[in-house]
Amino acid sequence: DIQMTQSPSTLSASVGDRVTITCRASHSISSWLAWYQQKPGKAPKLLIYKASSLESGVPSRFSGSGSGTEFTLTISSLQPDDFATYYCQQYNDYSQTFGQGTKVEIK
């Protein structure tokens, strides 16, 4: 199975900060990577698919990049609504593993 390693596990930041989260795959997954945002008690919400494609309705301050085994999610200017937990997920093969999650906290 493909393992996904996400870092950092926790990130403290202020409104307006540029934030970057990294996800590494144990094997190449081409661009078959998604990023989700999850708030407490809610289902995950798709932000980015195919590594860099912005889901409809998602603010443009979110962006994704990478291919192969290294991926990043960037929030260009952190907003109050962005404090949440973020997950990467590979869907290159049938075992669609997730990263461990990154909690973005208020500094």
Place this chain on the structure above:
Amino acid sequence: EVQLVETGGGLIQPGGSLRLSCAASGFTVSSNYMSWVRQAPGKGLEWVSIIYSGGSTYYADSVKGRFTISRDNSKNTLYLQMNSLRAEDTAVYYCASATTNWGQGTLVTVSS
């Protein structure tokens, strides 16, 4: 509007069985792959099972041999039959259509 609604969760004793349902609207469950993902209390997301449009199914090692994913095209509904439940299966279970659409989740608690 695309919507997924999970039902069937609840409190069940260890060793028991439960069937989760995920009713879809706004799209056809057989048109793309559908997954079950779970989240134990305070933990991250864990992929559980997938069914592809062609009918192929796959499972996480943690549930293989105990859980069965299926769908009823006539009811446009996805299912997860869970047998031999263990305490570590306690989680909110989400159904998802590809990466895009997720249900609100249903809580399964395995406890005596």
